[in-house]
Amino acid sequence: MLGPPGAGKGTQAERLHEDFGLLHIATGDILRAEVANGSTLGSEAKRYMNDGELVPDEVIISMITQRVGGGEARDGFVLDGFPRNRQQADALRDALAALDRRLNATLLIEVPDDELVRRLAGRRMCVKNPSHIYHVEFDPPKHADVCDQDGSRLVQRDDDREETIRTRLGVYHSQTEPLIAYYDGAGLLRRFDGRRTPDEVHDHIRATVATLKLEEEL
Ligand code: AP5
Numbered sequence: 642m643l644g645p646p647g648a649g650k651g652t653q654a655e656r657l658h659e660d661f662g663l664l665h666i667a668t669g670d671i672l673r674a675e676v677a678n679g680s681t682l683g684s685e686a687k688r689y690m691n692d693g694e695l696v697p698d699e700v701i702i703s704m705i706t707q708r709v710g711g712g713e714a715r716d717g718f719v720l721d722g723f724p725r726n727r728q729q730a731d732a733l734r735d736a737l738a739a740l741d742r743r744l745n746a747t748l749l750i751e752v753p754d755d756e757l758v759r760r761l762a763g764r765r766m767c768v769k770n771p772s773h774i775y776h777v778e779f780d781p782p783k784h785a786d787v788c789d790q791d792g793s794r795l796v797q798r799d800d801d802r803e804e805t806i807r808t809r810l811g812v813y814h815s816q817t818e819p820l821i822a823y824y825d826g827a828g829l830l831r832r833f834d835g836r837r838t839p840d841e842v843h844d845h846i847r848a849t850v851a852t853l854k855l856e857e858e859l
């Protein structure tokens with residue numbers, strides 16, 4: 642899953658998990674859990690995340706390749722937030738080749754920058770489960786600041802401040818966007834109009850993944 646901050650990667654990856662039982666591997670969620678645990682990795686990562694910069698590749702690459710090689714990923718996985726630059730993309734290609742596996746598709750969700758700022762500023766996240774994502778205007782919970790799914794408190798992410806959002810968008814354009822051409826060249830790229838409603842984006846992505854799955858099984 643590829644796309645700028647706030648494009649809806651987490652929202653859609655969680656739905657793919659429900660539709661197809663794919664393991665949802667979200668680098669941001671894993672890092673935030675490390676920060677909350679107060680681990681060494683978490684305290685190192687926190688500095689970069691709060692500034693909106695990328696956490697160093699060596700930390701991220703081993704964290705993700707471990708999960709991709711694990712038993713839970715055996716029947717398929719969705720990567721959300723990884724790879725984010727060319728080094729990470731090359732490391733992923735090598736790790737998958739060593740496992741005799743490959744990517745089936747790169748799902749790109751496209752949304753213009755001004756819309757992304759509105760989305761991130763209004764995002765709320767469940768304190769217990771980061772996959773439960775809301776928006777005060779576009780996808781509000783039934784009761785303000787309470788998660789519909791488990792009744793937990795909803796919070797704002799530390800990096801969803803306007804200044805940090807601008808840095809994250811800059812990092813995306815300079816470091817991650819070149820991966821669009823990389824995956825297009827590999828024949829894997831599928832584009833989705835992320836300005837549509839979450840349900841419409843979901844319908845399109847689900848149809849694409851269902852077709853890919855059928856082709857794989859033939
Ligand atoms: P990460 O957690 O991955 O953040 P991100 O890429 O900035 O993306 P977001 O999670 O903010 O957005 P999303 O696309 O998931 O959107 P969502 O579904 O929530 O990374 C955070 C940090 O960790 C990075 O800055 C970096 O420091 C570090 N990091 C992570 N991975 C790394 C890596 N590989 N290498 C190095 N460092 C790494 O939706 C957003 C909002 O919009 C929600 O409120 C939602 O309800 C709403 N919404 C969703 N879809 C729609 C729609 N169609 N219409 C209207 N509203 C919508």
Ligand code: MG
Nearest residue numbers: 650651652669
């Ligand atoms: Mg996310």
